[in-house]
Amino acid sequence: MKKRNARNWSGWMRRALLVLSLVVAVAACTTTTEQTKKITEPPALPGGTTSPLPQLPPPAASDPKAATADANSAKRIDEFIAAHPELTPSTIASLRIRQAVIYLDQKQYNLAVAAFDSADATQLSTARDRALKEVSSDLVWWYRTAPLDNIPGAEMGRAQAVRESLKVQIAKRQDSPDVRDLLAEMRAWVGLKYFWALPSRGKQKAVLEDTVNEYATIFTQADLAYLCTPSRAAGDVSAEDQRRRLRAGPVISQAAKAAAELTGSSKPTFREPLMQDLIAPTSPSPQCTGK
């Protein structure tokens, strides 16, 4: 009887130890991950109906305080890295890229440069992080330049270089559509801004044609059909595709505005006929109207 009791006690103890260790293990397993999730998740902003992104400036009708709602995000990354020496170099590098993007959005360009510089390129593995690191100086330049009234004369060469750099990067990221689309849209905006800064119609024509032609390469036939007549589009479409289509609207509008400056022999000609119809129609009743 005593032996049986002892055996039961021993078994109970063993089970208890195992359960306890499992509990400890599970607890240990979640701490850093949960904190990382908090850092990487896109929290809602005060007001709830404004921009859902911490980094996004609020749309015109939104609460002006919203823009500063997540001003501490970047600082929290520093604190998180400092508090967790066990983080892998890959984790730190990716967080630095994330931090740099936040700084860019907050117009803290020097801090963005520092964050990009501290991201070890050899530790970055995803197409997005690698692309951002590789074009980081172009990104910083663009985020600084986009809000200026015009591209200063001294920056005209850089603008052209950034366009080339982004073109190369887009070609490299064909297997990661999100990243490719982001870079392609950015290049389109750089091209359009550059268009307005050019002093001759000939150069403007060449730049606009190149900008639109390159941008058009990211669209599938279904995308183009949607852009042509959005009202007839099928409802079953992936979020990624729909985002690409909806984001194209402002680019096409601005391109059309630019094309309107070019008349006669300067009138631009685009490779993609649908883009031609949408941006610089050659006939009085184009096939595509964008409506």
Add this chain to the structure above:
Amino acid sequence: MLSPDAASLAIAVAAGLVKLGERADVLFAEKEATTSALAIPMPAVKFPEFSRATKVEKLQGYLDATAGQNPDPLGSDRKAIADLVEKAEDVNAIDAAFERVFPGRPTTQEIDPEGEFLKALRARYPRLDLMDEDTRVACFCCTAGVDARQLGYPARIALLVADVLAEFAAENTGLIVRDERARAIVQSVLERFAEPQLETYTAWSPLLRHTLGATIDGLLANRDTLASAKPWLDGILNALATVRDQADGGENFVVGLVRGKGYRVLLASGLLVAGERLGADKANAYGQMAADVLRAAAPLAAKGSESFNDFFQDNWGDLLRAGLTSAERYGPKLLQGEKPVVREATLALLDQLARTPDASLFSGETLYGIANAVIGTVATRPELLDPSAREAWVKDLIGSLAKTASDTGLQQSLTREGLRDAFRTAAGALGRHPELLSNQPAQRVEMISAVLQSVSAAGAVDTRVLATGAVAAVLTRIGEQPQLLDTPYAAVLSTFAGEVAKLAASGALSSAQAADVIDAAAEAVLRNPDLFAKLEGRVATAVVNGVLQGSKNSQLKLLGGTVLVDTLAETLRVVALRGRDLVETTTEQALVAKVANTISAGLVRSNQELGRGIDVTYLPFELAGLVGAVARGDVTAVDAADPKFQEVFGFLTEAAQRAVIARENRV
């Protein structure tokens, strides 16, 4: 109550789980940081009211409209503005001129791509719940895209579990390995290979796991004997760990080393020598030496040809094993000092091998023998390691070996395998007698080459056996008596080997018989090299031809198999002992005839006496004794019917009986 063992196990399991949890947490945090979606908002873009091209056109219009006005509203600026508009290049000046002509700040338009997108989104999907996190991510965030790492997170989590298990096993080896001798070894291996953490690998880590398995297999297979070699085992493992950490592409290199044949060779043979016969206090020095050699080899293997890489992976164990053997043979002093002899010699050899276009003929035991010879030579002549002499000396040796190996004639007649056998034999002999290489090693290699050429030229069916036998015969004797290097000994034997090879090619001797005859001749010539150098070095050839001719002439098929070989060997020995008068005043042809007549008559007489006190095992001694008697002049009439001949034959029978008995007793 919980037994101490059970409590210990439970605590170990708990600790392992906690460790697993902590490391999984770090890994999941990495996954979150690298692969979670990221919002990258596009900046708002400002566009001016007029493009610069429009400004140029407007300026041109103003210039045209105000041309000839008096006073000129542009005054002295007209020409500068006109030039500016004509060139349409200096954008800052265009901006300044436009402001001068059309004062007042032009309006700008700002486009906010994110705001526009949000508007479009709401217009298209009025019921979209943007407060839902998944929706927000789908709409606004950029996914991570393709991950360039070969191993995804599921695989790395599997590796993490495996690694924790390995660590658990290393810390609790007693729970999984009962054998005490094996336990220490397994622990040594696990401790090193569980570090660094496997889940941090993003490529080919499974290979490392495989490596670990192979290592444990190799070690366990030798656990009985390796237990005493643990400090040396640690030395090897430390060397591998050092190279893995310090060399470019070290992990890849080390995996290659451990997967190659060399590793097991080192464990199975090399460490046994060390563990049993060398003091453990030198194990660290040896480990350092091994690390230096492997470190030097890593870039050579990476930059060199694929064949050298493969060669080194399979043969590094032999290279390092030779260092151990040499240290045992010449004393641990070879491992001492800042630049130990073993290290320097091995590095020199390694460097030269990397420059050899095809080192594959120097693999395995051949490399071991060569390395032994090289280290052994410099152990007695350390000045050969001086920077000024080292390269030339090793180059002389390896270069001449490579030259022989690349001889297409030899390759065709001996085959590559045959050449490899011959090299292995030669390297073994040189390893046992490294002094042969201390001066002009190329000449020694040429000697080997001459023997091989001579044998291979005969075109025998099994030249490989003959070549190997001939090389072994010559080098062994010369190694035992290096003074023979200054005599025609090698040349005589080289010629003889060629002639015997011809006999093998003609079918008079089998290859095995021929190889034995060459060995017997090597021994006999050693006994009287001057005598065998006569008749232009063809005395031994004449004797062998005479015996074979005599056997044929007698038409009695008494000589065959080992009896024939023994007869040839014994006759050569007797000629060495008593053949001076037989050889000095004769020609090769006359010598052949005399030996042939004697053997023929002896065989006739033997045939009469068989079963009357002798059997065929007596024949080698009877017949060789008759040749000796003829040489000495005891028999002048070589005729089986001659009474004197029969008398001598009778005396020889008694001597043969004693020799046969002595030989049987030896056996």
